[in-house]
Amino acid sequence: MFYIMKIENYWTKRQTVRNFSDKEILEELLCSLLEKASFAPTTGNMQLYSVVVTKDLENRKKLAAFHFNQPASVSAPVLLTFCADFNRFIKWCEQRNAEPGFDNFQSFISAMLDVAIFAQQFNTIAEINGLGCCYLGTTTYNAHLIAKQLELPKFVIPVVTLAVGYPDGEAEYVGRLPIDSIIHTEKYKDYSQEDINDCYSEKESRTDSKRFIAENNKENLAQVFTDVRYPKSQNEEFSKYFTDFIKSQGFKF
Amino acid sequence: MFYIMKIENYWTKRQTVRNFSDKEILEELLCSLLEKASFAPTTGNMQLYSVVVTKDLENRKKLAAFHFNQPASVSAPVLLTFCADFNRFIKWCEQRNAEPGFDNFQSFISAMLDVAIFAQQFNTIAEINGLGCCYLGTTTYNAHLIAKQLELPKFVIPVVTLAVGYPDGEAEYVGRLPIDSIIHTEKYKDYSQEDINDCYSEKESRTDSKRFIAENNKENLAQVFTDVRYPKSQNEEFSKYFTDFIKSQGFKF
Numbered sequence: 001m002f003y004i005m006k007i008e009n010y011w012t013k014r015q016t017v018r019n020f021s022d023k024e025i026l027e028e029l030l031c032s033l034l035e036k037a038s039f040a041p042t043t044g045n046m047q048l049y050s051v052v053v054t055k056d057l058e059n060r061k062k063l064a065a066f067h068f069n070q071p072a073s074v075s076a077p078v079l080l081t082f083c084a085d086f087n088r089f090i091k092w093c094e095q096r097n098a099e100p101g102f103d104n105f106q107s108f109i110s111a112m113l114d115v116a117i118f119a120q121q122f123n124t125i126a127e128i129n130g131l132g133c134c135y136l137g138t139t140t141y142n143a144h145l146i147a148k149q150l151e152l153p154k155f156v157i158p159v160v161t162l163a164v165g166y167p168d169g170e171a172e173y174v175g176r177l178p179i180d181s182i183i184h185t186e187k188y189k190d191y192s193q194e195d196i197n198d199c200y201s202e203k204e205s206r207t208d209s210k211r212f213i214a215e216n217n218k219e220n221l222a223q224v225f226t227d228v229r230y231p232k233s234q235n236e237e238f239s240k241y242f243t244d245f246i247k248s249q250g251f252k253f
Numbered sequence: 254m255f256y257i258m259k260i261e262n263y264w265t266k267r268q269t270v271r272n273f274s275d276k277e278i279l280e281e282l283l284c285s286l287l288e289k290a291s292f293a294p295t296t297g298n299m300q301l302y303s304v305v306v307t308k309d310l311e312n313r314k315k316l317a318a319f320h321f322n323q324p325a326s327v328s329a330p331v332l333l334t335f336c337a338d339f340n341r342f343i344k345w346c347e348q349r350n351a352e353p354g355f356d357n358f359q360s361f362i363s364a365m366l367d368v369a370i371f372a373q374q375f376n377t378i379a380e381i382n383g384l385g386c387c388y389l390g391t392t393t394y395n396a397h398l399i400a401k402q403l404e405l406p407k408f409v410i411p412v413v414t415l416a417v418g419y420p421d422g423e424a425e426y427v428g429r430l431p432i433d434s435i436i437h438t439e440k441y442k443d444y445s446q447e448d449i450n451d452c453y454s455e456k457e458s459r460t461d462s463k464r465f466i467a468e469n470n471k472e473n474l475a476q477v478f479t480d481v482r483y484p485k486s487q488n489e490e491f492s493k494y495f496t497d498f499i500k501s502q503g504f505k506f
Contacts, residue, residue: 007260011289011378035432036264041376043390044482047430052437059439083441088434089478092449096475101485105492109365109393113413116369123294124377125264137296140362151440160366177300179288181341184305186312187404188336196345222349225342229297232354239358243506253496253506 010128015173017132018072020165025078025131030164033125040121048111049118050085052150053078062149066142067161072134076163081139081146082119084111086155102155105253108246115159123162132167135160141238144245154250174208263381268426270385271325273418278331278384283417286378293374301364302371303338305403305411306331315402319395320414325387329416334392334399335372337364339408355408358506361499368412376415385420388413394491397498407503427461 034051042048054060055078063081067073086102093100101107123133139146139161146158181199191199203209204221212224226232247253287304295301307313308331316334320326339355346353354360376386392399392414399411434452444452453474456462462474469481479485500506 012292014292016294031432031436034436038429038432038435039265039267040373041269041388044478045427046478047435050435050437050441052439052441054439056439088444088449088452091444092453093475093479095446095449096473098473098475098479099485100479101488102483104488105496106393106488109495110390112365113369116366117373120293120370120373121377124374135294137363140359153441153443156441174298176291179284179291182291182300182303183284183287184303186307186309188303188305188406188409190406191341191344193348196341196348199341200345220349220351222346222351225297225299226346226351226353230354232352235354235357235359239506242362243358253492
């Protein structure tokens with residue numbers, strides 16, 4: 001009965017973990033969690049993904065630098081780089097006298113979705129088993145550098161990285177938008193000015209939001225996102241790196 | 254104790270459901286499952302997604318046609334179209350005197366990952382609560398038509414659809430590649446000819462694979478994928494539709 005409570009509470013209580021203890025993750029545990037995650041849904045059961053496990057300290061330091069040394073990337077004993085992977089599938093087709101036609105945008109998107117779904121399934125199973133995880137969204141920013149470090153061949157694209165380990169201390173609780181902000185019934189109902197205020201008012205009033213505004217000396221939370229965290233010029237620079245890299249890996253678009 | 258067994262077994266026993274009973278999903282249940290899923294990890298806690306719930310029979314028929322009337326799309330009482338959504342976030346920024354710079358490829362990718370992670374979290378929670386789900390990967394094929402039907406504004410892209418309902422009958426068990434095929438240690442180890450055989454031999458020997466080969470009159474399973482399910486010309490045609498559509502929705506790349 002306790003466990004029912006625990007699972008039911010887990011979904012809304014889960015937290016991203018950015019500080020990890022020194023405790024190692026057993027090889028068998030990691031492999032077992034990844035195996036369970038591989039039963040997540042996948043496009044046509046093609047499993048268009050691979051994961052590169054990095055435990056070696058020197059290799060982790062190199063990867064962490066490509067993630068701007070954000071705390072989770074430095075602190076975690078394991079970095080899992082989840083890659084969209086058409087290399088394995090194409091090689092299989094070529095060995096079976098089947099002509100692959102996967103060097104296009106739809107195929108790239110299929111592999112992107114496959115690997116995100118696989119990574120998220122791992123995230124959930126790992127958290128339920130007592131591990132902590134943090135997504136490093138910076139993976140697509142420096143995909144070209146990460147790919148070189150991990151020796152990724154053509155048709156393999158690093159998409160997300162999970163920093164994984166045993167949590168050290170309590171993670172900070174952060175809320176979400178009211179679910180009504182997300183759900184549309186039958187048709188998309190576009191947001192009026194008042195709707196937008198309703199969506200974001202609770203978020204804007206949170207303690208962590210106020211801290212962000214003060215720390216960054218901005219007028220409001222939206223400006224923290226546009227001016228500091230995800231500025232236009234940076235988004236455009238990293239967009240160019242990523243599209244150039246995807247094309248160099250063999251996908252046309 | 255029973256529940257621990259059930260959760261532990263769930264991960265590898267879960268199945269995609271394509272046949273649904275007539276039993277309706279209660280509004281409160283659906284909303285509660287979506288709310289739980291919204292606590293999945295999301296880029297910078299931006300929640301760059303929306304979901305359009307389609308229950309109305311006429312509306313479902315229209316959407317099913319865009320999914321080539323595949324059985325799950327016709328049979329399910331609810332279709333959930335999960336959309337990458339920068340519209341809400343951009344409107345918020347504009348209302349707060351913050352200049353959004355999200356009309357680029359990295360921002361598009363962030364929203365794609367956010368919505369895939371959200372959809373997969375919903376899939377897991379729904380299945381654990383006794384519902385059955387089927388991803389409709391055809392969402393990106395006809396994104397432009399689905400968007401028109403759902404009246405999606407600029408910066409909103411339909412990415413995946415989940416057909417959801419109560420299962421009718423038992424779903425077919427399909428296996429996965431050996432986990433060693435997926436995991437790379439420290440660096441990516443490219444696949445030799447023998448490795449490829451090791452990855453795919455069990456899959457090729459499965460009953461459902463043999464049935465696919467026979468039904469489609471092909472030499473082997475790889476040819477079913479390249480010649481029938483995902484042929485090059487079709488992938489390229491739908492790639493053009495999708496990239497044109499993404500650009501028309503406001504993302505530059």
